[in-house]
Amino acid sequence: MYRIQLEKFEGPLDLLLFLIQRDEIDILDIPIARITDEYLGHVRLMETIDLDGVADFLYLASMLISIKVRMLLPQQEEESEPLDPRQELVERLLEYRRYKEAAGRLGMQHDERSRFFTRGEASASEFASMPEHLVNTSTYNLISALRRILVDAPEEPTLAIAAREYSLAELRSFVLEAVAVRGVMSFAVLVRLKSKKFIIGAFLAVLEMAQLGQVVIRAATSENDFLVGPTTANG
Amino acid sequence: MDSKRQDELMQAVEALVFAADQPVKASQIARIIGEVAAEQAPEDKVIESVVARLNARYEAQGTALRIHFWAGGYRMATTEAVAPYLQAFFRGDRGRRLTRPLMETLAIICYRQPATKPEVDHIRGVDSDYALRRLLDYGLIAFAGRAEAIGRPILYATTDRFLEAFGLSDLGALPNLREVEALLGDPSFNQAQARMLMVNGLHDSEGEAL
Numbered sequence: 001m002y003r004i005q006l007e008k009f010e011g012p013l014d015l016l017l018f019l020i021q022r023d024e025i026d027i028l029d030i031p032i033a034r035i036t037d038e039y040l041g042h043v044r045l046m047e048t049i050d051l052d053g054v055a056d057f058l059y060l061a062s063m064l065i066s067i068k069v070r071m072l073l074p075q076q077e078e079e080s081e082p083l084d085p086r087q088e089l090v091e092r093l094l095e096y097r098r099y100k101e102a103a104g105r106l107g108m109q110h111d112e113r114s115r116f117f118t119r120g121e122a123s124a125s126e127f128a129s130m131p132e133h134l135v136n137t138s139t140y141n142l143i144s145a146l147r148r149i150l151v152d153a154p155e156e157p158t159l160a161i162a163a164r165e166y167s168l169a170e171l172r173s174f175v176l177e178a179v180a181v182r183g184v185m186s187f188a189v190l191v192r193l194k195s196k197k198f199i200i201g202a203f204l205a206v207l208e209m210a211q212l213g214q215v216v217i218r219a220a221t222s223e224n225d226f227l228v229g230p231t232t233a234n235g
Numbered sequence: 236m237d238s239k240r241q242d243e244l245m246q247a248v249e250a251l252v253f254a255a256d257q258p259v260k261a262s263q264i265a266r267i268i269g270e271v272a273a274e275q276a277p278e279d280k281v282i283e284s285v286v287a288r289l290n291a292r293y294e295a296q297g298t299a300l301r302i303h304f305w306a307g308g309y310r311m312a313t314t315e316a317v318a319p320y321l322q323a324f325f326r327g328d329r330g331r332r333l334t335r336p337l338m339e340t341l342a343i344i345c346y347r348q349p350a351t352k353p354e355v356d357h358i359r360g361v362d363s364d365y366a367l368r369r370l371l372d373y374g375l376i377a378f379a380g381r382a383e384a385i386g387r388p389i390l391y392a393t394t395d396r397f398l399e400a401f402g403l404s405d406l407g408a409l410p411n412l413r414e415v416e417a418l419l420g421d422p423s424f425n426q427a428q429a430r431m432l433m434v435n436g437l438h439d440s441e442g443e444a445l
Contacts, residue, residue: 010335011361056361092360098413099358103335103342105410106401110332113402116303116312117321119256212378212389213371 012060148224171205184229258308306398340366349390
């Protein structure tokens, strides 16, 4: 067994940028053949250590090889000025570098901020203890609760009134208004005495809003129900 | 305003900012003061000047507290001078800094918001699923609707918590994203090639997803 300490790269662009900076290469005039060889050398080394992590690096490897091939082919005579095959790569590298730098500056900003301590949460960098923003009940529980509620729900009224159609948007605002006024509440109570159509629609609206973080879903004491609440209430 | 009323106002602002565990907006403070005193709520400007006076007083008295303007509201925090004591006190329970993938993802979202996952993935060249989840868990980013693109991808934007955690009053306080020209600020910079890049790429690629 042997171990190799590899420089930790966040991704293929990060690795390529490292090679370019290490060799003091002009980013606008990358010697593709040489860089491709170096890049592939690194990727092969990574393959021997961590096969999973290497997948992200292969796309850029194929891009490099394709550029290398195009650079070797004779330029075609066209009326427009010849396009440098390296252009897309350079654009992506520069774009990535801008954000990498921005990330560095944000990190410093965060370090500065963490020298000020506030009440409440002991410190601003205490991310580990954030309240979970989540759904802590399983899908099966939700479905079984829905089934139970539907069994109890009244059939569509048989009176000769045209069945009312509900749009998802309508149901979303119905749910949002209810939880805004009443806080965390039982889904069964929310749709009490509503038609099956309405209940199913409201259920879908709740799921969608939970995914978007507009409401939270929590397990209720009964398996036949669950709780819906506004995102602001953490209690 | 008589000086007794003035003192009351300062005490009220100080108490609210002290007790709150998140930034309190001037308008919120004003509304509460108006409610309790059963009179016209003071203007936001008044609250602002009260905070400035509180800070001046803290400074003059040499206290270890200051009121900062973060995420559009007022937040009381300890001074930098006493940071070593607090760091020693909280050693162990303090969370670490964000990892590099998280910082990169956060930077992309904060400068391009609202941004989609495909946009973030493209810029980073790697899948950002895990990073986005963590940032959501930490409350630094939030869902901001869906894009009109194919598949209606979810849009992400930074939160007030992000502003507070990074000590920013608002998004305008972010340092500017460096321009490509500055990035290429070396003498070997090829004008013709740079122009080609400007025309075809970076500047107008700002808005598109992929």
